[in-house]
Ligand SMILES: Cc1cc2nc3c(=O)[nH]c(=O)nc-3n(C[C@H](O)[C@H](O)[C@H](O)COP(=O)(O)OP(=O)(O)OC[C@H]3O[C@@H](n4cnc5c(N)ncnc54)[C@H](O)[C@@H]3O)c2cc1C
């Protein structure tokens with residue numbers, strides 16, 4: 001068999017055929033009651049890593065996931081299909097005032113299943129801020145090193161050596177010309193054939209998501225996976241959780257069905273991601289879970305704004321690994337927080353994603369879409385959470401109990417967004433752009449740097465005018481040693497409820513200031529290893 | 538005076554029009570809903586489809602095929618795509634979209650009245666009127682005291698789902714120079 005056929009083999013689907021335990025809750029015809037040592041809610045970066053570690057130490061694990069179980073053979077590189085099946089709210093989740101569009105995964109694999117495979121260790125400046133300002137213990141660079149190494153090994157995170165696509169090389173060239181520092185991205189892939197469709201699910205099992213690594217690892221040890229089941233709330237008695245109440249989803253997955261699943265466990269691990277994990281705590285409506293009202297606070301987004309450029313050469317950013325080059329120049333030069341810092345990266349450029357990210361309609365929109373193969377796009381991710389005027393957003397419950405996020409962008413962050421529009425257009429013009437279009441309601445197409453800078457200087461930096469996005473939701477159950485200021489301690493354990501932990505990106509007390517996935521892998525592996533030790537003894 | 542132009546504004550900003558039009562909904566005079574190409578609609582009513590059949594050509598403009606026949610087919614497919622997309626959204630979001638359509642639908646019905654009664658075309662038959670209306674919503678103040686961010690949000694939702702529906706469709710790929718997903722085997 002050739003290498004190629006090897007990668008295309010859907011060994012995950014085969015695993016289920018050969019007896020891994022899986023229950024598709026949307027097919028249930030009656031209510032269920034189950035028991036386990038540990039129940040893990042969510043199967044993404046945190047849930048997957050935790051599941052394997054806990055199962056390997058001999059514990060009986062159940063994983064509950066709201067999204068569907070789909071495997072490589074179901075990933076057809078079709079945007080409409082993927083956004084509807086694999087993303088929260090069909091990729092239409094938004095902040096309360098609709099000012100920021102939020103992308104999160106909702107599948108077995110969580111966000112790792114649709115991630116663009118960009119991996120960074122947590123920046124040392126972020127770790128230091130947590131220690132100095134947020135009361136976090138055990139997260140120094142030295143203490144974290146073995147866990148980053150664990151993540152890099154388990155998820156095969158390596159420097160990507162294949163030449164970048166033209167979308168990414170434009171970032172490199174522009175930075176180089178301006179003397180702005182840039183770097184190459186490491187990716188969690190094995191046998192990647194450089195397709196560029198990471199965002200619609202990897203069709204060849206090259207992406208080392210939890211779907212193809214740690215979830216199978218846990219299943220191999222006898223864990224049970226329940227898909228299409230939404231964890232609703234915890235029952236509490238005498239200060240301990242006695243039961244998790246879940247509800248099956250309908251086959252389509254967009255609404256709850258009638259069947260319920262009750263799970264009793266010795267320990268409960270929340271790994272439903274930011275927004276998702278706080279929502280379960282809020283729905284449980286028990287003071288002991290949220291004694292200081294901090295659940296859902298300090299939710300960060302790395303708010304993203306976008307700059308498009310028409311280049312004199314073909315870019316075709318829909319093909320080739322989506323993110324391979326980055327610049328953290330505007331993080332490194334702004335660590336004093338006088339002005340907010342931001343990272344520069346590139347997104348994949350499949351047409352549906354692009355068409356929906358632009359503002360406007362009619363001739364203006366059509367003209368840009370006509371030139372789409374020549375379009376180069378930069379995104380800027382704001383480093384939120386490191387300044388007293390950057391406190392993030394709050395998770396709240398809507399009338400039907402599903403979560404929303406109220407995230408007003410502060411004046412301080414808006415200025416970072418304005419600076420990012422300028423920085424991106426400078427890089428694009430330096431790399432030879434013919435025209436640049438900042439994605440903003442009131443912006444047009446500009447032909448040179450002078451023109452664009454003049455326009456950006458007066459663009460209103462206001463909600464629903466500058467188009468904002470986020471694929472990095474972090475925080476909402478902040479960790480720290482002071483129980484008056486945090487929800488969990490530095491080991492991910494809830495301060496008040498002894499059989500509850502939070503092992504996902506919601507524990508971060510600020511944004512990461514780099515793509516968060518590897519940080520979540522590392523932090524949760526550390527947490528789960530300690531929990532496993534305590535539970536086995 | 539109730540000119541066509543302020544008719545749009547009126548319908549846009551107030552649910553009041555909705556009440557006035559209840560009787561029309563009850564009447565058998567259904568506007569021309571594009572046929573569904575065999576799709577059985579789960580969410581979109583005939584009125585919604587009537588509205589979308591007028592909005593889509595203005596939203597997509599040159600991105601639609603040139604020949605009348607292809608163009609009409611494309612619009613129908615966009616509307617089917619809309620129905621499929623919305624039927625996969627969470628129930629609360631579906632509810633919001635229904636609210637948005639109820640404003641547009643009542644407006645649409647109202648504008649049909651002159652045509653039904655007198656044969657004079659209503660505002661929805663004039664693309665420049667629709668363009669005017671879309672831009673009013675697009676440029677509306679997200680912090681308006683009267684409507685809050687509703688118009689701007691309504692505009693963004695309408696346009697986004699239309700764009701998503703069209704650019705997911707193979708028929709749009711030639712226009713935007715997309716060769717489609719790579720062939721693996
Ligand atoms: C399109 C996209 C691209 C990305 N690319 C990158 C990248 O290249 N690099 C990077 O570092 N990061 C990337 N991210 C971000 C990264 O995926 C997330 O930060 C990470 O997956 C979060 O891990 P988590 O464990 O906290 O939550 P998630 O991975 O989001 O997992 C949470 C899981 O819990 C499930 N869930 C939620 N609520 C419930 C409930 N009530 N009951 C049961 N299950 C529930 C969800 O369906 C989900 O599957 C990307 C994200 C997106 C959306």
Ligand code: SF4
Nearest residue numbers: 192193195196198202
């Ligand atoms: S670039 Fe293609 S092959 Fe590589 S990980 Fe992404 S989807 Fe898979």
